[in-house]
Amino acid sequence: MSAGSYGSPAILLRSGVGPADQLIALGIGVVADLPVGRRLLDHPYFHTAHALAPGHLEMTPAVGAILWAASGEAAPGELDLNITATHLIPPSYSPTGGVIALSASVVLPESTGTVKLASRDPGVAPLIDCNFLATGRDARRMLEGVKLARDFARSPDLASLIADELTPGDAVADDSALAAFIAGNLATYYHPSSTAHGRAGRPAGRRGRGRRRQGDQRTAGRRCLDHPRHPVHGPQPHRHDAGRTRLPARLPGLRRL
Numbered sequence: 001m002s003a004g005s006y007g008s009p010a011i012l013l014r015s016g017v018g019p020a021d022q023l024i025a026l027g028i029g030v031v032a033d034l035p036v037g038r039r040l041l042d043h044p045y046f047h048t049a050h051a052l053a054p055g056h057l058e059m060t061p062a063v064g065a066i067l068w069a070a071s072g073e074a075a076p077g078e079l080d081l082n083i084t085a086t087h088l089i090p091p092s093y094s095p096t097g098g099v100i101a102l103s104a105s106v107v108l109p110e111s112t113g114t115v116k117l118a119s120r121d122p123g124v125a126p127l128i129d130c131n132f133l134a135t136g137r138d139a140r141r142m143l144e145g146v147k148l149a150r151d152f153a154r155s156p157d158l159a160s161l162i163a164d165e166l167t168p169g170d171a172v173a174d175d176s177a178l179a180a181f182i183a184g185n186l187a188t189y190y191h192p193s194s195t196a197h198g199r200a201g202r203p204a205g206r207r208g209r210g211r212r213r214q215g216d217q218r219t220a221g222r223r224c225l226d227h228p229r230h231p232v233h234g235p236q237p238h239r240h241d242a243g244r245t246r247l248p249a250r251l252p253g254l255r256r257l
């Protein structure tokens with residue numbers, strides 16, 4: 001099975017593999033009482049958007065870059081903040097006709113969310129709660145990342161390229177106002193993972209199996225190959241989820257080709 005971090009747990013849950021209380025509440029027979037969907041990990045993402053100055057509207061030659069940085073609360077050796085320079089905000093939002101987003105993310109978050117079934121009906125989407133910034137440390141690190149992104153935009157090096165800050169905007173000045181603005185305007189970095197787990201955050205079937213089989217969700221004869229199967233533990237760089245997720249999502253399937 002490889003239906004992604006929302007689809008795979010939904011299929012498992014509808015098949016009776018998941019938290020017994022949730023399954024019983026929906027009238028689904030319990031095949032295995034496992035914490036499927038109880039450990040959604042994703043990266044919170046906040047876009048600071050800046051109007052590009054006339055004469056620099058094309059973001060050329062470079063249109064993308066990523067900074068990896070350690071927050072003031074990072075563990076030794078960790079790079080827990082990303083600042084990405086992207087074109088994700090439509091240029092029509094800018095009075096100059098050009099926008100650059102300097103977007104901040106906590107890529108080693110503590111907060112985890114959930115994926116639950118809303119209905120037994122496979123046509124009904126599951127309920128996704130990212131639960132971003134649920135810990136004070138995550139919220140503080142996000143604030144730090146956003147302030148760093150704003151500082152870049154206001155640096156002398158970018159002064160000739162950036163006309164104005166569009167979001168959050170200069171009116172959002174002190175830390176408490178900025179923290180509230182961030183909390184109300186968070187996006188996802190689109191890196192959901194780790195939703196198809198067995199007990200204690202470890203994929204079912206791990207114990208007693210060879211390394212190649214670590215992470216398989218073999219409960220009831222199923223094998224879960226994609227991103228939901230990844231474990232959530234261990235320091236960087238061993239954490240699969242500390243940044244890009246596409247390659248870790250593909251590796252298990254490639255190994256089986």
Ligand SMILES: Cc1cc2nc3c(=O)[nH]c(=O)nc-3n(C[C@H](O)[C@H](O)[C@H](O)COP(=O)(O)OP(=O)(O)OC[C@H]3O[C@@H](n4cnc5c(N)ncnc54)[C@H](O)[C@@H]3O)c2cc1C
Nearest residue numbers: 002003004005007190191192226227228244245246247249
């Ligand atoms: C906009 C965006 C930008 C991204 N950028 C990056 C990036 O730059 N770098 C990076 O590393 N990662 C990036 N990612 C994340 C990366 O794409 C994902 O981590 C990765 O695709 C996850 O792979 P997956 O196989 O677990 O799930 P998916 O790629 O989501 O595949 C799941 C598949 O299952 C199918 N499916 C679901 N339910 C069912 C069902 N019931 N029956 C049949 N089929 C079903 C879906 O249609 C889908 O094709 C980005 C994601 C998004 C959305």
